[in-house]
Amino acid sequence: MTNRVRRSMPLLPISIVMQLTDLTARQIRYYEEHELIRPARTEGNKRMFSLNDVDVLLEIKEYLDQGLNMAGIKKIFELRVQPKAEVAEQKTVSDTELRQILREEILQSRSYERGGYRQGDLSRFFH
Amino acid sequence: MTNRVRRSMPLLPISIVMQLTDLTARQIRYYEEHELIRPARTEGNKRMFSLNDVDVLLEIKEYLDQGLNMAGIKKIFELRVQPKAEVAEQKTVSDTELRQILREEILQSRSYERGGYRQGDLSRFFH
């Protein structure tokens, strides 16, 4: 359930996404222009990307490499069936709420798996 | 193996960490001053935090709530045994390499679990 929530949480600034995807800012913004991704915005209008966004970007890159154009890629994403539950969830949960959820889950999770590690473990959090 | 790598990858700007932890920038920087965390820096000297860092920060917060002071918390972290393999890994892998690894893993992972979802799945990546 919350898996999807986690992956769609806007956490990353564009600089990191650039490093993760090897795309330029220009490219990333261009793909957003074509509505292939919809990064969240901070109060100050800066883009914040989710892991999902990164994933989509990598996929776009792949398709471009294979010779597809924007139209083709756009169509592919359109055809992808989107579970209704997911849509509902996305519409009802705000970014701020997402982070609240995340924080709570982190707090809960930590109590368990703290063993011989120097620091607590956040990995459980991601799936 | 790469689990630890992932969690120690510097991805988050301070603003997001603030939201995730409910700490102020002042507090976060203060804890860094006391070497409880060691966030990476961008070329432009901005702090970039890993999930590990967030985890540690939440722990610090917890301890402070319980009345501990910096010295106490510091000591606790010191006493935490750190597996040797981890140390070696942390010393030999640069941030840039980390992101490279991450990217590659994302690419690999996506091919599998793409089913009825609108977008590829990055979750496998985290643990």
Add this chain to the structure above:
DNA sequence: ACTCGATGTTACATTTCCTTACACAAAAAT
């Protein structure tokens, strides 16, 4: 009352990111 530890606040500098506009090469369309 005084000190110290943890945090708030303010000021100023720098970096990062934004939008907008123009350029351009390669591909597609005419």
Add this chain to the structure above:
DNA sequence: ATTTTTGTGTAAGGAAATGTAACATCGAGT
């Protein structure tokens, strides 16, 4: 063979996020 479209580069100017540094505050303990 031109002309258009597409995907991307690049530059300008401005706004937002973050940095450091200094001083202020406030509670706990002495």
